[in-house]
Amino acid sequence: MAETGSTTPPRPLGLLAELTHRCPLGCPYCSNPLALDTRDGELAAATWARVFREASVLGVLQVHLSGGEPGARRDLVEIAASAHAAGLYTNLITSGVGLTARRLTELVQAGLDHVQVSIQDSAPSSADHIAGYEGAFTRKHELASEVVRLGLPLTVNAVIHRANIDRVGDMVDLALALGASRVEIAHVQYYGWALKNRAALIPTREQVDRAVTLVDELRARHHGRIVIDAVVPDYYARYPKPCVGGWGRRSFNVTPSGKVLPCHAAESIPGLVFWSVRQHTLAEIWQESPAFNAFRGTAWMKEPCASCPRRDQDFGGCRCQAFALTGDAAATDPVCHLSPNRAQVTALTAVQDDAPYFYRRM
Ligand code: SF4
Ligand code: SF4
Numbered sequence: 611m612a613e614t615g616s617t618t619p620p621r622p623l624g625l626l627a628e629l630t631h632r633c634p635l636g637c638p639y640c641s642n643p644l645a646l647d648t649r650d651g652e653l654a655a656a657t658w659a660r661v662f663r664e665a666s667v668l669g670v671l672q673v674h675l676s677g678g679e680p681g682a683r684r685d686l687v688e689i690a691a692s693a694h695a696a697g698l699y700t701n702l703i704t705s706g707v708g709l710t711a712r713r714l715t716e717l718v719q720a721g722l723d724h725v726q727v728s729i730q731d732s733a734p735s736s737a738d739h740i741a742g743y744e745g746a747f748t749r750k751h752e753l754a755s756e757v758v759r760l761g762l763p764l765t766v767n768a769v770i771h772r773a774n775i776d777r778v779g780d781m782v783d784l785a786l787a788l789g790a791s792r793v794e795i796a797h798v799q800y801y802g803w804a805l806k807n808r809a810a811l812i813p814t815r816e817q818v819d820r821a822v823t824l825v826d827e828l829r830a831r832h833h834g835r836i837v838i839d840a841v842v843p844d845y846y847a848r849y850p851k852p853c854v855g856g857w858g859r860r861s862f863n864v865t866p867s868g869k870v871l872p873c874h875a876a877e878s879i880p881g882l883v884f885w886s887v888r889q890h891t892l893a894e895i896w897q898e899s900p901a902f903n904a905f906r907g908t909a910w911m912k913e914p915c916a917s918c919p920r921r922d923q924d925f926g927g928c929r930c931q932a933f934a935l936t937g938d939a940a941a942t943d944p945v946c947h948l949s950p951n952r953a954q955v956t957a958l959t960a961v962q963d964d965a966p967y968f969y970r971r972m
Contacts, residue, residue, distance in 0.1 A: 619897055619906060621669030624861035625698075626874065627658065629675060629689060631866050632682040634707050636742030636969030637730070639769060639804035639811060641874050642678060646972055647866040655685040657887065659692035661864060664892040666696040673698040674726075678866070681708035687716045694721025701726060703767075706750030707743065714753070718760050725757045726765040731773070732780035740773060742969040751788070758789035765792040770821070770843075771811040772962070778821050782828050786836055793836055795825055797843035801875040801930055803970045809963035818846045845959050849920065850927025850943035857905035857929060862896065870895045872902055875930040879939045905929050910940050914948045 631646040653661075662673060673693045680686055681704060693700040701724040702717065714725075727750055731737035737747040757764045766785035770778065778795060785793035800808045813821075825840045832838065841851060854861055854873040863871040868886040871877060877884065882901040885894070896902060904910065908921055915926040926932075927943020935944045935958075936951050944951035 619902070620859050622665075622859075622861055622896060623669065623671050625662075625665045625670045625673045626861065626863040627661070627673055627675050627689075627693075628863060628865050628874075629653075629658070629677055629680045629686070630682050631678040632972065633677055633679040633705060633970075634682075634743055635679070635705050635746060636971055637740065637769070637803070638742075638807040638967035638969055639771065639798040640970040641799070641802060641804075642970065643802055643875075643877055644806070646678075648972075651867040652683075653864075653866065653868050653887070655688045655692065657868070658689050659696070661887050661892060662693045662696035662698055664887075666698055668892055668896060671699060672701065674701045674703050676703040677705075679705045679708045681705075681713070687713065687720050690717050690722050691720035694723075699723050703728070704753070705741075705746070706753035707746055709753055711752075711756045714756055714760065718762060722762065724763050724765070725754075726767055727754045727757070728767040728769060729781060729784065730769065732777050732784045733774075736774065740967075742967070754788040754790070763792075764788065764790045765794060766790040767794045767796055769796050769798060770813075771798045772813040772817065773811075775813045775817045775821050778824055779828060782832070782836070782838060786832065790836060793838055795821075795838065795840035797841065799844065799931075801878065801934065803968070805934060806968050808958070809961050810965055810967055812845065812959060812962060813843070814962070815846060815959065818843060844928075844931070844945045845955055847945055848947050850924050850931075850945045852924045853928035853931075853943075856925040858896070858902040859906070859925075862902075870899070870902075872905075873928075873930065876901070878930050879933050905940070912940055912942065914950075915942050918948065 630652055631642050690700055700722050702722055703726045706727045729750055730740040734747040738744050754764055768781040782793055798804050798811050829838050857872045863874050868888045869884040871884055884901050885899045911926055915921050927946055929939045932941040932943050933939035942949040944955050
């Protein structure tokens with residue numbers, strides 16, 4: 611893979627800390643890799659504390675404590691406290707299952723700044739079915755209410771796909787009822803588990819068009835009450851999104867076992883070697899590791915990206931998607947209408963099958 615010669619990478623702003631891959635739920639679109647890290651390989655709290663200090667020195671402002679379900683870590687409060695002590699704005703991304711009100715209070719006392727709770731649907735039985743966990747809807751509701759009661763800002767992350775896209779309006783209403791200040795309409799991205807379940811998850815063009823129109827109406831209706839973030843799902847877009855703000859430009863992930871990735875799906879690209887915080891400092895990894903430099907800048911690009919005026923806006927789209935759909939990680943993201951492979955993506959949107967989900971399990 612070509613190096614770009616980019617000698618001074620920008621400073622990262624965000625760190626996604628995947629504290630564990632353990633999770634009681636089994637979402638069929640989970641962004642964790644198919645090969646999940648096991649508990650015995652997880653970084654110790656003291657190592658996370660060092661990672662947070664190094665991240666802060668590197669320029670990171672915000673850490674997302676994520677998983678799996680971060681509540682599965684018994685030392686979560688200690689970990690959150692060390693992120694706060696490092697001066698990072700500390701956000702907890704939780705399924706809402708596995709965290710008690712008491713632990714949430716301890717997290718607030720430890721300096722937690724913000725909580726993001728994912729929801730599977732506005733209809734309880736459908737939500738539990740999608741999560742593969744009976745009672746998940748109720749537990750999330752209770753946890754979200756507790757977050758607001760404790761005075762923390764709450765974001766609801768509504769993951770959208772064929773089974774729930776027609777209830778986008780109800781999910782925004784649910785977020786409002788829970789007291790959220792922001793709701794993210796997050797269409798499923800087809801990597802990992804979601805790629806495995808793509809035919810069962812992908813919405814129709816008509817569903818997407820209706821949802822996009824509705825979101826515009828909801829934004830106008832609820833202006834000043836709740837912020838609604840949404841992007842058009844990739845497979846129906848004209849241009850790709852600037853994936854993770856550009857490879858090795860804005861943020862990075864640390865996996866439960868300590869590998870540092872430019873994005874959560876990066877391990878799906880063969881041939882890249884990801885350095886670990888067990889052997890290297892974050893600064894070494896960010897600045898010098900071959901994997902982070904593989905797709906920085908524009909020298910690695912092929913046509914049509916190489917001479918495209920948008921190449922510094924969307925950076926050619928997602929490298930993982932390019933590899934998953936074309937077998938070439940340096941190809942133009944095939945969701946771009948200028949890609950020679952765009953017809954393949956359009957054909958895939960027609961492959962729909964209501965087969966049972968392939969749930970994510972350890
Ligand atoms: S997406 Fe679902 S299964 Fe995956 S970590 Fe989140 S709650 Fe757990
Ligand atoms: S050709 Fe490449 S740079 Fe141009 S819009 Fe498409 S993906 Fe972006």
